[in-house]
Amino acid sequence: MTFYSEPRFLLAGDSALVIEFGDEISEEVNRRVHTLANAMEKNPLPGLGEAVPTYRSLLIHYDPLRLSCEEVKAFVSNVLQKCKEVLLPEPRVVEVPVVYGREFGPDIEFVAEHNGLSVEEVIRLHSGVTYTVYMLGFTPGFTYLGGLPEALATPRLPTPRKLVPAGAVGIAGTQTGVYPITTPGGWRLIGRTPLKLFEPTRDPPVLLRPGDKLCFVPISEEEFRAYG
Amino acid sequence: MVDSEGRIAIRDFPPTLEGKVALEVLEGGLLTTVQDLGRYGYERFGVPVAGAMDPFALQAANILVGNDPSEPALEITLVGPTLRATESCLIAVGGADFSPRVNGQEIPMWMAVFVRKGWVIEFGGRKTGCRAYLAVAGGINVPPLMGSKSTYLSGGFGGFEGRALKKGDLIPIGQPAFHLPSLAGKEFPTDRIPKYSDAPEVHVILGPQDDYFTEEGIASFLSSKHKVSPISDRMGYRLQGPEIAHKRRADIISDGIALGSVQVPADRQPIVMMADHQTTGGYPKIATVISASIPLLAQCMPGASTVTFEAITVEEAQARYREMMKALEMTNDK
Numbered sequence: 001m002t003f004y005s006e007p008r009f010l011l012a013g014d015s016a017l018v019i020e021f022g023d024e025i026s027e028e029v030n031r032r033v034h035t036l037a038n039a040m041e042k043n044p045l046p047g048l049g050e051a052v053p054t055y056r057s058l059l060i061h062y063d064p065l066r067l068s069c070e071e072v073k074a075f076v077s078n079v080l081q082k083c084k085e086v087l088l089p090e091p092r093v094v095e096v097p098v099v100y101g102r103e104f105g106p107d108i109e110f111v112a113e114h115n116g117l118s119v120e121e122v123i124r125l126h127s128g129v130t131y132t133v134y135m136l137g138f139t140p141g142f143t144y145l146g147g148l149p150e151a152l153a154t155p156r157l158p159t160p161r162k163l164v165p166a167g168a169v170g171i172a173g174t175q176t177g178v179y180p181i182t183t184p185g186g187w188r189l190i191g192r193t194p195l196k197l198f199e200p201t202r203d204p205p206v207l208l209r210p211g212d213k214l215c216f217v218p219i220s221e222e223e224f225r226a227y228g
Numbered sequence: 229m230v231d232s233e234g235r236i237a238i239r240d241f242p243p244t245l246e247g248k249v250a251l252e253v254l255e256g257g258l259l260t261t262v263q264d265l266g267r268y269g270y271e272r273f274g275v276p277v278a279g280a281m282d283p284f285a286l287q288a289a290n291i292l293v294g295n296d297p298s299e300p301a302l303e304i305t306l307v308g309p310t311l312r313a314t315e316s317c318l319i320a321v322g323g324a325d326f327s328p329r330v331n332g333q334e335i336p337m338w339m340a341v342f343v344r345k346g347w348v349i350e351f352g353g354r355k356t357g358c359r360a361y362l363a364v365a366g367g368i369n370v371p372p373l374m375g376s377k378s379t380y381l382s383g384g385f386g387g388f389e390g391r392a393l394k395k396g397d398l399i400p401i402g403q404p405a406f407h408l409p410s411l412a413g414k415e416f417p418t419d420r421i422p423k424y425s426d427a428p429e430v431h432v433i434l435g436p437q438d439d440y441f442t443e444e445g446i447a448s449f450l451s452s453k454h455k456v457s458p459i460s461d462r463m464g465y466r467l468q469g470p471e472i473a474h475k476r477r478a479d480i481i482s483d484g485i486a487l488g489s490v491q492v493p494a495d496r497q498p499i500v501m502m503a504d505h506q507t508t509g510g511y512p513k514i515a516t517v518i519s520a521s522i523p524l525l526a527q528c529m530p531g532a533s534t535v536t537f538e539a540i541t542v543e544e545a546q547a548r549y550r551e552m553m554k555a556l557e558m559t560n561d562k
Contacts (some may be wrong), residue, residue, distance in 0.1 A: 011437035013516030014545035016486040018436045025481055037272075052271045052484040054508055059484030064410055064519065064546040065553060136274040137482060137508030140383055144482070181383065200385040206273040
């Protein structure tokens with residue numbers, strides 16, 4: 001596990017470049033990624049496409065008819081120099097209401113037992129911290145979160161469920177997350193949010209964006225139903 | 229309707245189209261979807277680009293019918309649909325040759341063809357390729373979603389109701405901006421069509437994680453013939469061949485995926501990421517297929533084709549792509 005002193009430039013074909021900051025999952029490395037993503041957005045260059053932030057690198061698309069790889073490298077190096085002094089704006093904090101347990105979180109007892117906790121302690125721990133949205137991927141709107149208390153780490157289901165409803169909140173190993181769309185899935189389900197994390201017709205289509213902070217807020221079944 | 233030179237006759241057609249143009253789907257075919265050049269700007273939210281597997285054929289077909297090259301068209305997979313034109317329209321078919329017929333007569337590939345009201349467009353046996361693109365003058369008039377009209381099948385959104393076409397669908401066609409018959413008979417120059425093959429040589433640029441593989445692993449990747457597995461689809465082309473060995477781990481911290489990325493999971497068999505690929509992934513990527521080779525790979529037949537890879541520099545790759553795009557521009561200007 002490392003944090004590079006200088007970012008590495010990696011070729012991802014003839015129309016994308018990867019800028020890699022380290023080889024670890026950490027707040028520090030991820031913050032560098034979002035700082036560059038933010039700076040790239042503020043310094044547009046004709047021919048540059050979308051920048052896709054992940055845990056420890058930023059993939060930058062470009063139009064090879066308008067820019068050479070060397071031109072993109074030079075431009076990004078310049079932006080990197082500039083963003084050494086630039087601070088990220090305060091992240092948005094998004095509250096995600098969750099009804100924990102019962103049919104909404106059928107695995108919460110297992111998670112409690114596995115970790116020697118009561119169900120109430122699981123809820124208190126899971127909703128008691130602020131998570132960082134390191135990146136989105138896997139399916140539209142799926143967030144990879146950092147910050148799950150170690151006391152809640154639980155292995156995946158041995159056999160994935162055929163259908164996990166959209167909004168299901170789960171734990172897999174040291175990760176926690178929300179299923180944005182109904183899919184098969186093997187995470188231990190502890191609750192469900194009434195919010196839609198992904199809505200293709202909404203602008204933007206996602207509730208959470210890379211770099212955001214997230215808090216889970218326990219709600220009652222009545223409150224859940226009130227969301228309609 | 230065919231003149232002495234074998235061309236579709238262009239005389240005697242109504243100067244304007246009346247009524248609403250649409251294609252009525254009599255049979256959906258194996259997998260027929262609406263695709264344009266893809267959905268850009270939402271990958272950071274986990275939304276795949278989707279779009280035409282063979283973007284060259286899509287653009288060429290659009291140019292032939294006078295559309296903007298980026299308009300959506302029907303992507304047809306192996307077994308073509310049967311369609312009826314509710315009004316007269318101009319079509320062109322590019323990409324794979326599945327023996328397209330109009331009103332019972334075989335029509336040339338890569339040529340603008342006038343279709344009279346009520347005529348049926350259908351397909352026969354596969355001659356070459358895997359995906360044909362049927363463009364219609366005026367484009368396919370489905371609502372854009374996140375800036376694109378492409379269908380993303382796994383997500384069930386975009387294109388025509390987020391799904392493949394089926395019997396009974398009525399596909400709305402946009403209003404063409406010109407006098408249609410004047411374009412009928414326009415051909416795409418044969419020498420500018422990519423060299424489609426069932427055993428293409430595909431060019432790659434090594435990286436971003438070629439340092440995860442042994443020298444022998446890279447040599448095996450570049451020197452072997454790889455079979456295109458029957459379970460290849462719009463998300464990925466799974467290849468089968470000699471093992472590609474990793475130095476140590478066969479996983480990385482998940483990072484962004486570009487079109488054409490060649491992932492090698494722990495089973496040491498490569499998977500090339502195609503149009504519907506996920507935006508991020510945790511397998512090391514030995515190389516990336518260059519833009520100019522994507523159409524060749526997209527036309528490979530799962531379960532039958534083989535591919536070989538050759539590594540080139542990013543400069544060479546971009547020069548090849550410019551060359552390919554010039555072929556489209558030249559035809560567009562003509």
